Amino acid sequence: MAENYSAMTVNERLFAAGLLDEYDLAKASGERDRINAVLRQAGLQQDAKGMNRQIKGSVG
Structure with missing residues (x-):
């Protein structure tokens, strides 16, 4: 996806990536690997403390 996410929450x-429902389901599961699989599609990842952070070098 060539979306520029740099100024987005x-x-x-x-x-914008059409992932809100998928993220909500992943979050409800509590499985960090599943959550990160969704977040990576938007250039993000969740750390061990549960904070969502931009992946270094990702688009956006």
């Missing part, structure tokens, strides 16, 4: 990124 996490929710804005997920919405």
